[in-house]
Amino acid sequence: MSEVEAMIPIFSAVAANRGLDVSAAVARVLDSHWYILGTEVAQFESEFACYVGVRHCVSVANGTDALELGLKALGVGAGDSVVCVANAGFYGSTAARSVGAVPVYVDVDEGTLTMCSAALAAALAARPAAVITTHLYGQLSDIDRIAGLCRAAGVPLIEDCAQAHGARRAGKMAGSSADIGCFSFYPTKNLGAIGDGGAIVTGNDELASRLRTLRQYGWSSKYQVSCQGGRNSRLDEIQAAVLRHKLPALDRQNLERRHIARRYNEAFQQLPLLCPVSTGEDFVAHLYVVRTPRRDALRSHLRAHGVATDVHYPIPDTRQPAYSAFNVPQTLPVTDAASDTVVSLPCFPGMTDTEVARVIAAVRSFFPTSGR
Numbered sequence: 001m002s003e004v005e006a007m008i009p010i011f012s013a014v015a016a017n018r019g020l021d022v023s024a025a026v027a028r029v030l031d032s033h034w035y036i037l038g039t040e041v042a043q044f045e046s047e048f049a050c051y052v053g054v055r056h057c058v059s060v061a062n063g064t065d066a067l068e069l070g071l072k073a074l075g076v077g078a079g080d081s082v083v084c085v086a087n088a089g090f091y092g093s094t095a096a097r098s099v100g101a102v103p104v105y106v107d108v109d110e111g112t113l114t115m116c117s118a119a120l121a122a123a124l125a126a127r128p129a130a131v132i133t134t135h136l137y138g139q140l141s142d143i144d145r146i147a148g149l150c151r152a153a154g155v156p157l158i159e160d161c162a163q164a165h166g167a168r169r170a171g172k173m174a175g176s177s178a179d180i181g182c183f184s185f186y187p188t189k190n191l192g193a194i195g196d197g198g199a200i201v202t203g204n205d206e207l208a209s210r211l212r213t214l215r216q217y218g219w220s221s222k223y224q225v226s227c228q229g230g231r232n233s234r235l236d237e238i239q240a241a242v243l244r245h246k247l248p249a250l251d252r253q254n255l256e257r258r259h260i261a262r263r264y265n266e267a268f269q270q271l272p273l274l275c276p277v278s279t280g281e282d283f284v285a286h287l288y289v290v291r292t293p294r295r296d297a298l299r300s301h302l303r304a305h306g307v308a309t310d311v312h313y314p315i316p317d318t319r320q321p322a323y324s325a326f327n328v329p330q331t332l333p334v335t336d337a338a339s340d341t342v343v344s345l346p347c348f349p350g351m352t353d354t355e356v357a358r359v360i361a362a363v364r365s366f367f368p369t370s371g372r
C-alpha cells in the first residue's frame with residue numbers, strides 16, 4: 001500500500017449512500033411533527049410488502065425483535081424447541097432464547113453455508129415448534145425444499161432475510177416462501193436505515209394482526225391489552241421515510257454488489273479459496289465470504305496491503321460462552337470448519353473499480369504461485 005492509498009473498508013456508508021440524500025425525507029418527518037406510527041410507516045409497510053410480494057408488512061424496531069415477535073406470533077414459548085443454524089451470528093438463537101425456547105442446531109450445506117435440508121428433514125422428526133432458516137451472506141437457502149419439508153411436517157417456518165433483501169429464485173422473493181419473513185434495516189444491510197429498524201412480512205392475515213398487537217404492548221386498541229407477551233417494538237417515522245427513499249435503489253445496489261462478487265469469483269478461480277457458489281439472482285452479496293485454512297495469515301497480509309476484512313462469524317452458536325451450561329455439546333462439521341476458515345472481503349455499493357482491483361491484487365499476491 002502506498003502512503004496515499006487509504007485502507008479499503010469492509011463497508012462504507014459514505015459510498016453506499018452516495019446519490020441517496022435522505023435529508024428531504026428526514027425534513028418531511030420533522031416538518032410533520034409526527035414521529036411514531038404515522039403515514040411514513042404505513043406507506044413504507046405497504047411499499048415493502050409490495051416489493052416482497054406478500055400481503056402484509058409489520059415494521060418493528062430491529063431484526064432481532066422481528067425474529068422474536070415472529071416466534072411469539074407463531075405461538076412458540078417456554079420449553080419449545082426451534083430448529084436453526086449455528087453459523088449465522090446467534091440472532092435466531094437470541095430470539096429463541098428470549099421467548100424461553102431452546103435452539104436445536106442443524107448443520108449447513110457445504111456449498112452455500114445455509115441450512116442443510118437433509119439435516120432439517122432429520123430434525124423435523126422431533127416435531128420442533130418452529131424452524132428458522134437464514135439466507136446467510138445474501139445467499140437464499142434451499143427455501144423451496146425447506147418450506148416443503150416444514151409444510152409436510154406441519155411445522156411453521158421463518159425466513160431470516162436480514163442479509164438477503166431482494167434475493168429471489170424464479171421470481172420468488174426472500175421472505176415470501178415461509179409463514180413469516182424477518183428483515184433487519186441495520187445501516188450496513190442491503191436496505192439500511194440511519195439507525196435500527198426491522199420488519200416482518202407475512203401472507204397470513206391472522207399472523208399480521210397478532211404481530212401488530214405484539215409490537216405495541218399487546219394492544220388491540222389504545223390501552224386495551226388483548227394479547228399476552230406484547231412489547232414496544234416500533235419503527236419510527238424518520239427511519240420509515242429514509243427506507244422509503246432508499247427502497248427504489250435496492251435492486252440497483254444489489255446488482256452492484258453482485259457485479260463485485262462476480263469480479264472476485266472470476267479473479268480467484270485458480271486460487272486455493274472457496275468462493276460463493278452463486279452470483280445469480282439468488283445471491284445479493286450482502287457479504288463476500290471466502291474460505292481458506294490460512295485465514296488469519298490472509299487477513300494480516302490484506303491488512304498490510306490496505307484491505308480491511310472481517311469474520312462472519314468466528315464462534316458457532318453451539319459454542320457461545322453464555323450458553324455453555326445449556327447447550328448440549330454438538331459437532332456440526334461444516335459449521336465448525338466454516339467458523340475457522342471464513343473471511344469477508346470488502347463488497348458494498350459505491351465501491352470503485354480501482355478498489356475492487358486493489359482487493360483482487362492484494363488477495364492474489366498472498367498466493368503468488370497460483371493462478372497466474
Ligand SMILES: Cc1ncc(COP(=O)(O)O)c(C=O)c1O
Pocket residue numbers: 062063064065088089091092134160162163183184185186196197198
Ligand atoms: C442474519 C441476521 N439475522 C438477524 C439480525 C439482527 O438484526 P438487528 O441487528 O437489526 O437486530 C442480523 C443483523 O445483524 C443478521 O445479520
